[in-house]
Amino acid sequence: MPVAGHPSLSEAAPLPSRGMIGAMTRPIRRLRQASRTERREWLFAFILLLPSLTMLGAFVAYPFLRGIWLSLTDAVVGREGAFVGIDNFIKLWNDSIFRRAAQNTFVYTAAATVLKLTLGMLVALMLNNLMGFKRFLRASMLLPWIVPTVLSTLAWKWMFDPTFSIVNWLLFRLGFIHLRIDWLGGPVVAMWSVILVNVWRGTPFFAITLLAGLQTISPDVHEAAAIDGASPWQRFWRVTWPLLLPVTMVVVLFAVIQTFADFQLVYILTGGGPANSTHLFATYAYQLGVATAKLGEGAAASIAMFPMLFLVVLFQLWYIRRGDSGKGGTQWRK
């Protein structure tokens, strides 16, 4: 998924900070006071926004509310359920597979994000130092990112095959292992294999966006720091890291949302197995809601992601607004 348009967010979208009543009556008051040309502009804007709002209303807002409703019913596919309160959530809370899935999701998100950020940062720094080949490397590096995830994950599944694994062959020939590793066979090793594939797929995105951020930092700052006797390590932590932080934050928060809600990697690589030990929220919701047609329970497992996602989005909005009011370090940008 791309990151676009973030820094301009607060310009266009001042979050309503005044009182609720003020915010509600303001448009009405303005409507009364508006001149004819103003009203025509509003009408034009409304017409332009109508297609988007219809689509998003019908296929995002409505399903979201419907999802909350479903999670409170005992609906199954094809039958409207009855209201059961928070029974589904209580059931999930007592469900050891769901608990495991929740734990997996947090471990998966944390481990994959830290690894992607570290690797992505290293690659971005190296690319930034590189003279030639930059375009070629950047282009080839992005392949995992643009190729359909399911298809590249299939290749990984084949590479992890218990009997024909090329990874085992390589490690064996290089002398790292003597016995085969069943990459997707045990609960812990399977989870780490999934994390590995996620890192493989996500690192290019980190590297390329961070590189774009690095390229906006003026080399003068680095020269100045070097003249003052700062070591490369110090220059990174004292100069590069703080200047890059706004970009890093946007990329990280974005990746956290994507990883937290991931489905495809686990679905293809392990299908939640062995013995339901590698489920994430999304794959377990799929298993409940589609494979066993328990729509209500599935919706509840999926809605269970919401609080965490909500917090991340809230933090992101807050961070972007804060970053814009401060504009720290802009003078050091090209």
Next chain:
Amino acid sequence: MAQVTGARWRRWVSLYLPLGIFVLVTLFPFYYMAVTAVRPDREMYIPWNRPNFAPFWTLHPTLEHFKLLFTETLFARWLLNTMTIATLSTGIALFCGLLAAYALARLRFPGGGALGTGIFVTYLVPQTLLFLPLGDVIRTFHLSDTPWALIFTYPTFLIPFCTWLMMGYFRTIPKELEECAQIDGATRLQAMVRIVFPVAMPGILSAGIFAFTLSWNEFIYALVFLSSAPNKTIPVGVVSELVRGDTFFWGPLMAGALLGSVPVAFIYSFFVEQYVSAMTGAVKG
């Protein structure tokens, strides 16, 4: 002199070598996908610890897997489905996104800021949060197992993206341009369609390419909303029809994966710069 060689060494160890390994690891699965796709079955299923296991190449390349793909599965149909769905949903998303972006970037109206934030937030809503209730909505509209189920739902994650990308782009176009047109007697609508949109063409192209790849790659909606084999898209068709229980037909699977990746890789190779600029977008700030 010794110092220069030392510096060169350090550059190799700290730069070229790690980057080389990184690129190798990045690209290897694709290479392996390609080798597997042309490897005959009798060579494929040799356990990895046998001495004659030669995984990196094959001396007897074959097209049998591709043949199987086109004669015994509906791969050609899936290709067509994926293409149609990606094109139409990209079209819808560009249309909606362009208009919305223009309104949000250029027009002043009450509630505009909140709407902008709202669209940004929908951009962050993952598909996995909505797929169950959305499947229910799709059933209510009697769209299950038709391409329309995807053509109407893919724009939900494409519109927010296109809107934000285009808003950024519109801001770089001077207002004076359309003001001049309006002084010359054009209406606001004419100024938008005749003046602003053509100038914004590179941005529209970036958004379109990106949206097309996103819809090409989408998986979970296609998995849940489509059920009969002839209606499937490539990712879903390959996964569901070439895996029977525990049996994976690796040859055709990898051939299908390769063919399913080639179109996006091909488009991408022509528009790398637009793609990267769309991806890094306004992150540069």
